[in-house]
Each structure stands twice: as structure tokens, then as C-alpha cells.
Amino acid sequence: MVTSEAVARLPYLGSGLGYRREFADALLADGSCVDFVEILTDQFIENDADLDEVRRVCARFPAVPHGVGLSVGSATGLDRAYLAKIKKVSDVTGSSYYSEHLCMTRAPGIDIGHLSPLMFTEDTLRCTIRNVTMAQDFLDKPLVLENVTYVVEVPYQEMSQAEFFGRLVDATGCGVLLDVTNLYINATNHRFDALDFLAAMPLDRIVQVHLAGGFATDGFLVDSHSEAVGEEVWELFATLAGKTRIRACVVEHDANFPHTLAPLIDQVNRARSLLGDTAGTVADGRL
Amino acid sequence: MSTAEMQAYLARLYTDSGFRRLFYRDEAETMAEYRLAPRERQALTGIDRRLLEFFAASLLNKRRKRWKHAYPALFQLDGPALGRYCARYHDIHPLRPGEPARDEILRFGRFMSETLPGADDLPPYTADLIRFEVMALRLRTADGGSVRRASGLRAGDRPARADGVVVEAFEYNVSEIHQALAAGTEPQVRAEPEMVIGTGAVMLAAARPTVWLIGQCDGTRTLREIVAAAETHFGQQGLAGTIQATLEHLVASGVLEAGAHDRSLSAA
Numbered sequence: 001m002v003t004s005e006a007v008a009r010l011p012y013l014g015s016g017l018g019y020r021r022e023f024a025d026a027l028l029a030d031g032s033c034v035d036f037v038e039i040l041t042d043q044f045i046e047n048d049a050d051l052d053e054v055r056r057v058c059a060r061f062p063a064v065p066h067g068v069g070l071s072v073g074s075a076t077g078l079d080r081a082y083l084a085k086i087k088k089v090s091d092v093t094g095s096s097y098y099s100e101h102l103c104m105t106r107a108p109g110i111d112i113g114h115l116s117p118l119m120f121t122e123d124t125l126r127c128t129i130r131n132v133t134m135a136q137d138f139l140d141k142p143l144v145l146e147n148v149t150y151v152v153e154v155p156y157q158e159m160s161q162a163e164f165f166g167r168l169v170d171a172t173g174c175g176v177l178l179d180v181t182n183l184y185i186n187a188t189n190h191r192f193d194a195l196d197f198l199a200a201m202p203l204d205r206i207v208q209v210h211l212a213g214g215f216a217t218d219g220f221l222v223d224s225h226s227e228a229v230g231e232e233v234w235e236l237f238a239t240l241a242g243k244t245r246i247r248a249c250v251v252e253h254d255a256n257f258p259h260t261l262a263p264l265i266d267q268v269n270r271a272r273s274l275l276g277d278t279a280g281t282v283a284d285g286r287l
Numbered sequence: 288m289s290t291a292e293m294q295a296y297l298a299r300l301y302t303d304s305g306f307r308r309l310f311y312r313d314e315a316e317t318m319a320e321y322r323l324a325p326r327e328r329q330a331l332t333g334i335d336r337r338l339l340e341f342f343a344a345s346l347l348n349k350r351r352k353r354w355k356h357a358y359p360a361l362f363q364l365d366g367p368a369l370g371r372y373c374a375r376y377h378d379i380h381p382l383r384p385g386e387p388a389r390d391e392i393l394r395f396g397r398f399m400s401e402t403l404p405g406a407d408d409l410p411p412y413t414a415d416l417i418r419f420e421v422m423a424l425r426l427r428t429a430d431g432g433s434v435r436r437a438s439g440l441r442a443g444d445r446p447a448r449a450d451g452v453v454v455e456a457f458e459y460n461v462s463e464i465h466q467a468l469a470a471g472t473e474p475q476v477r478a479e480p481e482m483v484i485g486t487g488a489v490m491l492a493a494a495r496p497t498v499w500l501i502g503q504c505d506g507t508r509t510l511r512e513i514v515a516a517a518e519t520h521f522g523q524q525g526l527a528g529t530i531q532a533t534l535e536h537l538v539a540s541g542v543l544e545a546g547a548h549d550r551s552l553s554a555a
Contacts, residue, residue: 046387046388046389073294074294075289075290075291075294076291076294079384079385081385082385104294104298106298106384107291107294107295107297107298107299108295108384109381109383109384110295110298110299110302110381110382110383110384111381111382111383111384111385111386112298112301112302112346112382113302113346113349113350113382114342114345114346114349116297116298116301119290119293119330121290123290124290127290151338151341151342151345152301152334152335152338152339152342153335153338154297154330154331154334155330155333155334156326156327156329156330156333218341220341
């Protein structure tokens with residue numbers, strides 16, 4: 001059973017980059033440019049050749065698996081076949097945690113195809129606690145859950161998202177992946193104060209941060225992971241880093257790739273400078 | 288309150304445009320199918336409809352990007368007509384939980400292969416084009432088999448079609464059309480039947496005589512017997528050299544395997 005002490009003991013990883021096949025060759029050729037990589041689990045769960053690729057990446061860098069299909073908020077429970085698939089990838093990475101999203105992605109018979117927001121109610125909290133506990137037991141490591149962007153909000157909530165996060169981490173021992181870009185986008189699109197949100201979050205349970213760049217369309221910010229991280233996001237990250245010890249930070253970039261890795265590495269380096277040198281244990285470079 | 292029912296309702300609202308249209312006209316009728324608490328019903332009536340449509344459109348766009356990546360030549364013809372069929376597929380065939388991405392993309396390809404022969408609002412070769420791209424995708428993503436590449440065929444060899452080889456017939460010069468569209472250029476279209484043979488990453492446009500020859504290679508006939516059959520079929524003598532060269536090319540391409548050798552026959 002995962003406890004909050006497990007999250008407290010997670011090592012400092014530093015500043016990393018989301019691993020993408022589009023620039024894999026360049027990344028693997030220069031191992032010194034990042035402290036670790038984050039792999040998208042769902043790209044590697046369909047066949048053994050994919051696991052071989054994960055092994056090659058892990059031989060080069062410490063790696064953390066990051067999934068999108070767990071749907072921890074689903075009231076109908078977790079997909080056990082999917083859990084078995086992601087465990088293979090998780091075990092190959094040897095990481096000390098597995099990251100996912102606080103959201104739902106499916107209902108019986110329907111895969112929504114995107115990370116969709118939860119209604120933050122007592123019943124949803126009960127379901128999520130059950131699912132997170134089951135997933136942690138099965139994967140034999142803590143989950144670290146990310147805040148997602150949302151377009152549609154169902155106007156019925158029994159608690160705030162921050163309270164939901166706080167009660168969830170207390171009940172399960174899981175950690176938080178604070179996506180600073182997502183927070184900035186949600187705060188802008190839905191007109192709330194990002195700093196108020198941070199003040200209400202269990203900051204001591206934040207393990208990792210995501211940073212990415214998006215664009216605006218029809219007066220709406222979109223989390224496209226296609227641009228450089230914006231200055232407002234850097235400012236928000238700097239504020240957060242001043243409030244709590246962050247063990248890891250990942251720059252994400254999924255589309256509109258630059259011609260070389262340099263712009264992405266510049267962002268990884270900038271993130272590292274904001275992380276500072278926090279104490280942690282990285283005994284042999286493994287997580 | 289049933290959270291499971293509420294989540295099921297929302298998932299359908301996000302992904303099914305017909306359900307959304309009914310929701311806009313008569314919310315109560317859509318909610319009657321689900322066991323929802325009064326507070327949940329009230330919450331649903333308060334959803335921002337503009338943002339709901341924005342989100343729903345983003346879900347379709349996300350799927351379209353995957354289809355476009357898998358079928359690039361087809362999406363060179365993108366416009367209102369193709370968009371209509373994509374939206375129809377999105378409504379009729381939502382993503383299935385746990386379905387591998389390759390399977391879903393092939394499912395889309397099958398739907399378009401069935402739909403586009405009746406599409407008079409797209410170029411007449413479009414149905415052939417999607418079938419060609421589905422064939423290519425299947426071959427690219429199939430589990431690879433080993434291919435024995437012989438340096439030459441002997442009279443006693445019994446060539447056979449290699450595992451995973453696919454032969455498809457088309458009504459247009461689809462391989463040239465695909466090549467042009469993939470290059471972003473205007474295709475030269477001819478309503479000429481074409482056979483395409485595919486194996487692994489290789490797709491070859493083949494003349495009907497070649498396809499007939501491949502049909503003879505079932506692992507039971509020796510090369511000598513195939514030559515004899517061909518000379519009878521085509522009404523021509525002296526075809527041994529041509530046929531041997533053709534079959535050796537097909538072996539080198541992975542379409543055929545040299546097969547077992549009949550040691551009772553002397554070399555040609």
C-alpha cells in the first residue's frame with residue numbers, strides 16, 4: 001500500500017524533456033542535454049518491439065512513464081487489461097512513480113478520445129480514491145496525477161478541484177503533477193486566479209511539473225504543446241518553485257517541431273535554473 | 288445520484304452530434320434514457336453550449352489528424368465532402384475503449400472504402416485511392432514474416448506466394464494517382480484497371496499476366512510446370528526465360544518464396 005511517505009521519499013530528478021519519436025535520434029545522440037525523459041506510455045503498449053524501444057531509451061536516460069488512458073475518475077472502475085499493459089512499460093522503466101491525469105477518458109462503450117474533466121463531487125472522489133488505490137497496488141508504485149485543461153465545465157461541483165486533489169492525496173498517498181501551462185490556460189479561459197488555485201492545492205505533494213506552449217483561437221487558449229513556453233507560464237512556474245520543493249520538471253512539445261533540439265533544450269535549461277538544487281536521492285541515476 | 292450514469296451521459300454528449308442536437312431541442316428526452324438525479328439534470332441544462340460544440344469539434348479534429356496521418360493521399364482531397372463523411376464516421380463509430388490505434392484507423396479506412404464508391408461529390412477514383420491506402424497501411428503495420436530470397440529459380444522449384452502477400456484489383460491507375468497526390472501534384476487519371484501486389488513495405492503495380500502467374504505459384508507446381516501452363520494459357524511458346532525472370536523478380540521482392548525443390552528434376 002502506497003503512503004504519503006513514499007511520495008516524500010521520491011528522488012530529485014531535475015529537468016527533463018518529453019520523449020518524442022520525431023526527435024528521438026537527436027536526443028539519444030546527446031545524452032547530456034537532459035536529466036531524464038518522460039515517455040508517453042500509450043505509444044509503447046501494443047507490441048514487444050515498442051518495449052524494446054523503451055529499453056533502449058532507458059539505457060540512455062532515467063525515464064518516467066506518463067499515461068493518458070487510465071481514466072482514474074471513471075465511476076465504472078479501471079480497465080484491467082489496460083493496467084496490465086501499462087505495468088509492462090512501467091516495470092521496464094524502473095521508475096519510482098507513474099504519472100497520469102485526474103480526469104475521465106471513457107464511459108462504457110465510448111472512448112472520449114481526450115482527457116475530460118471530472119465533476120468534483122463526493123461520489124466521484126470515492127470512485128477516484130478506489131481507482132487510484134487499485135492502480136497503485138497493481139503498479140506497485142505511487143501515482144502522480146496531473147491537472148488537465150478543460151473546455152466544458154459541468155456547472156455542478158460539491159468542492160473545488162484543489163480540495164478534491166487535497167482529499168485524494170491524503171486518502172491514497174498519491175502525488176501531484178502540476179501542469180503549470182494547464183493551470184494558466186484554465187485560469188485564463190475560465191477567469192479565475194491561478195495563484196488562488198495554487199494556494200489551495202496540497203503543494204507539499206507536488207512531485208513534478210509540466211511546461212508547454214499553446215496558442216489562442218476564437219478567444220480561447222489551447223493546450224497544443226506546439227509552441228515555446230510562454231512568459232506568463234514561466235512566471236507562474238517561478239512562483240510555484242518558490243513555494244515548494246519540486247522534484248522534476250518536464251518540457252512537453254508534441255507538434256510543430258523545431259528543426260533542431262536546441263530550442264527545446266534551452267527551455268529545459270531554463271526550467272532547471274528555476275528548479276534550483278533541491279535535496280534528493282539519486283543513488284545511481286535511477287529513479 | 289449516479290455518477291456512472293452522469294459520466295455515460297456526458298461521454299455521449301461530447302461524442303455524438305445527433306445526441307447533442309436532440310439535447311438542444313429537448314433536454315428532457317435525452318435525459319430520460321439515464322438515471323440522473325435532479326441536481327445532475329439541472330447541471331446539464333446549464334452547460335455552455337458554445338463551449339460544448341467547441342469541445343466536440345476538437346474531439347473530431349483529433350481523430351481526423353490521425354486519419355490524415357495514416358491516409359495522406361486521401362486527405363489531399365479534403366474539403367466539405369470528405370469532411371461530411373468523416374463526421375458521419377465519427378458519429379456512427381465512436382472510439383472504443385481499449386481499441387489499439389491501428390485497429391481504429393483501419394476501421395475508418397474500411398468505412399471509407401464502403402462509403403466512397405457511392406460518393407459522387409468526390410473524384411471518381413477516390414474509392415480506389417482509400418482502398419489502396421488501406422492496403423498499404425495493413426502491409427506496413429502487419430507483423431513481419433521472414434522472406435527467403437533466392438538468387439535464382441531452378442526448374443524443380445515449387446514457388447509459392449509468401450505469407451502476408453495481398454493482391455487487390457482497382458478500376459483506376461491508382462498507384463500513379465497515389466504517388467501524385469502524395470507529392471502534392473495533380474494526378475493524371477486513367478480509368479484503366481490495375482492490379483496491385485503488396486508485401487511488407489513493397490507495393491507493386493502488376494499487369495494481369497503477372498497476377499495470373501502468381502496464381503499459378505501455389506507451392507505444388509514446379510517452375511517447369513508453370514512455364515508449360517503459361518505457354519498454353521497465353522498461346523505462346525518460348526516463354527521460359529521471361530517467366531523465370533519475372534518469378535525471380537517476385538521472389539527478390541518478397542512476393543513469392545522459392546519453395547521446395549523437386550530433386551527428381553534436373554536443373555533447367
